[in-house]
Amino acid sequence: MPRDYYEVLGVSREASDEELKKAYRKLARECHPDANPDDPGAEAKFKELGEAYAVLGDANRRSNYDRFGAAGSGGPGAFDPFDIFASFFGGDPFGFNRRTGPQRGRDLVVALEITLEEVVSGVTKSFPVRSLRSCSRCSGQGAEPGTESTTCERCAGSGTVRLMQRGFFGNVVTASTCPECGGLGQKILSPCVECRGEGRVEREEEVKVEVPAGVDDGMQLRVTGRGEAGPKGGVAGDLYVQLRVKEMKGFERDGADILLYTEIPFSQAALGTTLKIDSFDGKVEVDVPAGTQPGETLVLKNQGVAHLGKGGRGDLLIRVGVKIPSGLSADEDQLIRKFAALRGEDVSEHQGFMGKIRNAFR
Ligand SMILES: [Zn+2]
Ligand SMILES: [Zn+2]
DSSP, rough: OOOHHHHHTTTTTTOOOHHHHHHHHHHHHHHHHOTTTEEEEEHHHHHHHHHHHHTTTTTTHHHHHHHOTTTTTOSSOOOHHHHHHHHTTOOTTOOOOOOOOSSOOOOEEEEEEOOOEEEEEEEEEEEEEEEEEEEETTTOOBBBBTEEEEEOOTTTTTEEEEEEETTTTTEEEEEEEOOOTTTTTTESSOOOOOTTTSEEEEEEEEEEEETTTOOOOOOOOOTTTTTTOOOOGGOOOOOOEEEOOOOOOTTTEETTTEEEEEEEHHHHHHEEEEEEEEEETTEEEEETTTTOTTEEEEEETTTBBBTTTTTTTTOOOEEEEOOOOOOHHHHHHHHHHHHHHHOOOOOSHHHHHHHHHHHOOO
16 A cells, blocks of 8 residues: 555645645655665655655646545556656756666556446456566566576676766766667577567466446556566556446436436325335335425435445435326226315316317317
């Protein structure tokens, strides 16, 4: 569980963009790994800061994070804490560039359709994803098993090449990934026959995701490391699962509440009845009080959708429509006339009956 991003940056939840930037700038400089060579925890702290800023510094992600927590923000995406740092300080003020080694694989996005029932209960879903995955023959290293590699001459095995550049304040050493070996420090002599030295092959793999109860349409879940494998043993990217919640006839969702429409005859609305409803928790009986008006809403507490990351559930709201009877039989017609007379309500003279006779003579 990542720490609260606001806590990481030491700002309040109402902090402005400017305050966020300021907090990040100050903290990132303090805990940059190159400024703390003796602190083994500095890199993790630096990464955490970058992640917090990647989310809060983006208005869209920040609002998702505020509403749904880390699970709903889609995570920081494909971000590199050193890239974020560089965007603030225009390069690397400590004279190093840490990004050596093989490239990270790309992130992937897939869509996943779930039902409203699954939103209510939460669900574990398994589905196949076809992508570039680490080659099993060479364990992603790209070298044919049993063959040797040789140390890269260009970078002498370091994976990094350094360049001296003349800058404003004197000479500056910049370092970058060795173009010859792609940061591996090694050169492959006999490429793997399965992946031709790429270290990855295309194949279909089953992916399993836990969809927490209470998710919403359009939210993304991140599955770490299930994106594309990086070339030649590089870390895999992440898989983003974009949720689509299928519409359910008769049900409408309003945040954590679910609205259900039902219709009852006017006799039941007038005299009261007990409705049997198929709710998400099974069959439930709902009392409709006598004198219920069309459009009135009955509330079943805590039978709606879970509040994501907050605990508790919304309500199931049953909106009641009232059916007025039509095509009355002679007995029914008489009874309702009697009812109207008792209440002193004027009604039309046998319109239905006379209409029928008129039609018959037409
Ligand atoms: Zn291979
Ligand atoms: Zn090299």
